[in-house]
Amino acid sequence: MTMTTSRPEAAGLDGFQPDIIAVGAGTAGLILAYSAAEAGARVLLLEKTDRIGGTLYISSGMFSAGGTKRQRERGIEDSPDEHFADIIRISRDTVNRELVRRYVDIAPALVDWLQDNGFEFEESCPVIIYGHEPYSKPRTYWGAENGRSLLKLFKRLLEPYFASGQVRVVLNAPAEQLVMEDDRVVGVVAGGREYRAPAVVLTTGGYANSPELFARFTGGRRLVSIGNLASTGDGIVLGEQVGAQIVGSQYFLPTFGGIEDPDQPGRVYASGPDEWDINARLVPQTRLPWEIWVNQHGERFIREDEESVDNRERVLLQQPDMRFWVVFDDRILDESPPLILRWPAEELRAKAKEGRFVLAAETLADLAAKMDVPAAALERTVNAYNAALERGAPDPLGRAHRPLPIVQPPFYAIKQQGIVLRTWTGLRADRELRIVRPDGTPIAGLYGAGEVLGAATFSGDSFCGGMSIGPALAFGRELGKRLAQQLVGVG
Numbered sequence: 001m002t003m004t005t006s007r008p009e010a011a012g013l014d015g016f017q018p019d020i021i022a023v024g025a026g027t028a029g030l031i032l033a034y035s036a037a038e039a040g041a042r043v044l045l046l047e048k049t050d051r052i053g054g055t056l057y058i059s060s061g062m063f064s065a066g067g068t069k070r071q072r073e074r075g076i077e078d079s080p081d082e083h084f085a086d087i088i089r090i091s092r093d094t095v096n097r098e099l100v101r102r103y104v105d106i107a108p109a110l111v112d113w114l115q116d117n118g119f120e121f122e123e124s125c126p127v128i129i130y131g132h133e134p135y136s137k138p139r140t141y142w143g144a145e146n147g148r149s150l151l152k153l154f155k156r157l158l159e160p161y162f163a164s165g166q167v168r169v170v171l172n173a174p175a176e177q178l179v180m181e182d183d184r185v186v187g188v189v190a191g192g193r194e195y196r197a198p199a200v201v202l203t204t205g206g207y208a209n210s211p212e213l214f215a216r217f218t219g220g221r222r223l224v225s226i227g228n229l230a231s232t233g234d235g236i237v238l239g240e241q242v243g244a245q246i247v248g249s250q251y252f253l254p255t256f257g258g259i260e261d262p263d264q265p266g267r268v269y270a271s272g273p274d275e276w277d278i279n280a281r282l283v284p285q286t287r288l289p290w291e292i293w294v295n296q297h298g299e300r301f302i303r304e305d306e307e308s309v310d311n312r313e314r315v316l317l318q319q320p321d322m323r324f325w326v327v328f329d330d331r332i333l334d335e336s337p338p339l340i341l342r343w344p345a346e347e348l349r350a351k352a353k354e355g356r357f358v359l360a361a362e363t364l365a366d367l368a369a370k371m372d373v374p375a376a377a378l379e380r381t382v383n384a385y386n387a388a389l390e391r392g393a394p395d396p397l398g399r400a401h402r403p404l405p406i407v408q409p410p411f412y413a414i415k416q417q418g419i420v421l422r423t424w425t426g427l428r429a430d431r432e433l434r435i436v437r438p439d440g441t442p443i444a445g446l447y448g449a450g451e452v453l454g455a456a457t458f459s460g461d462s463f464c465g466g467m468s469i470g471p472a473l474a475f476g477r478e479l480g481k482r483l484a485q486q487l488v489g490v491g
């Protein structure tokens with residue numbers, strides 16, 4: 001199926017000969033197609049699903065840049081140098097310095113361009129976000145409708161090119177193989193059909209929905225994912241088949257806390273397929289903890305008001321199955337601000353009656369049995385927490401915020417899992433975003449942008465806020481323009 005407007009409709013390619021094929025019509029692929037088309041190139045987007053947009057449907061869509069017009073309008077002084085220094089600090093200098101340096105330099109122009117094109121920024125941004133290790137300056141931006149605001153803009157910008165046929169999309173066309181001639185990539189086989197172009201760009205995203213690749217790149221860990229369903233790492237496999245180097249598999253951090261869906265093991269529970277909306281609030285800068293967290297041994301493993309999300313995620317990595325339980329009692333349920341915004345106290349009690357997402361029991365021993373943790377250990381842990389609080393003694397793990405002991409039945413427990421929304425490993429690219437072999441030589445005709453390059457390239461051994469969406473956009477935009485200039489010589 002091909003499409004010549006943003007509405008999918010059947011049509012032939014009618015001898016269309018693209019200058020560029022982008023494999024994957026998501027975050028990087030769409031902006032790449034637009035900037036290449038604007039610079040005069042004909043672009044073919046091959047998309048494996050029945051819609052364009054990729055992870056933009058579900059992504060929070062946050063990106064970071066230092067030195068933007070929007071910051072200046074709000075009196076925030078910032079610069080690419082400061083952004084770069086923060087990324088080096090947060091990642092402990094484990095990123096690909098060359099590509100991160102390039103990113104911070106081109107990111108402000110990306111954000112200004114979004115603004116000039118009527119992007120609907122969420123009103124408050126830029127701000128400092130605490131869901132990841134915070135930057136030192138407010139430099140994180142996102143759309144009023146999160147990732148969908150970006151998709152809305154790209155659809156609007158691309159519409160004239162879809163209408164004129166300069167950019168074409170083939171839906172339901174999963175790329176299965178790269179076509180090689182004389183050591184050069186000259187095309188793609190997708191949906192059983194061969195497509196050719198002088199430049200092929202892999203914009204297929206990560207592997208957040210591939211349990212197999214995730215296990216392969218994390219030493220056998222089990223995946224619990226909120227990633228886009230189509231993120232199965234296809235581009236990484238395609239690149240590997242033609243000799244590309246794989247990078248980043250030494251790094252992985254889970255995102256701190258999500259509820260696994262009992263009906264879909266391995267997937268995070270949400271109200272719908274493109275949603276990520278049912279979360280326990282575990283960031284102390286947003287909501288101070290009233291509960292305790294215990295692992296599968298029935299033991300606390302970190303002070304729950306630990307401010308560093310990096311510390312929290314690193315400690316979670318060490319817990320059995322990357323799992324923990326949020327444990328509290330009936331009085332905490334009544335008196336604390338909602339733990340899960342979508343499940344205020346009465347809703348949470350109803351869930352406890354169902355016994356699928358929320359466990360409840362009249363005694364800690366019965367609760368422990370439902371959680372499958374040793375009862376004696378859970379009792380010891382709760383008693384130690386309560387005893388220190390009642391004596392006015394320091395918390396055993398140094399926690400400062402202890403509003404109430406856990407004494408009033410029923411007792412509750414909600415299982416939390418270290419979850420995955422983006423993935424670390426990917427194809428190595430050089431400064432020009434050419435995909436390279438282990439010896440550093442580029443594979444002619446093959447390029448990459450977005451998460452296919454591995455989140456570790458831009459975040460190293462950490463989560464740097466906005467450093468997946470941002471590089472996907474900025475490098476998609478830069479690469480589209482550069483390839484167009486090289487291939488058609490205008491723009």
Ligand SMILES: Cc1cc2nc3c(=O)[nH]c(=O)nc-3n(C[C@H](O)[C@H](O)[C@H](O)COP(=O)(O)OP(=O)(O)OC[C@H]3O[C@@H](n4cnc5c(N)ncnc54)[C@H](O)[C@@H]3O)c2cc1C
Binds near residue numbers: 024029063227
């Ligand atoms: C819940 C959630 C929240 C997130 N929040 C943020 C955030 O706030 N900030 C941030 O920086 N990052 C965030 N991320 C990560 C970020 O959204 C992604 O890294 C980014 O959108 C990936 O862009 P991409 O272009 O590489 O891939 P995608 O946008 O996933 O696009 C890839 C496209 O390729 C298609 N495709 C895949 N395989 C094939 C194939 N074989 N043939 C043809 N097409 C194929 C897919 O269908 C898809 O359309 C979040 C991710 C999730 C899941």
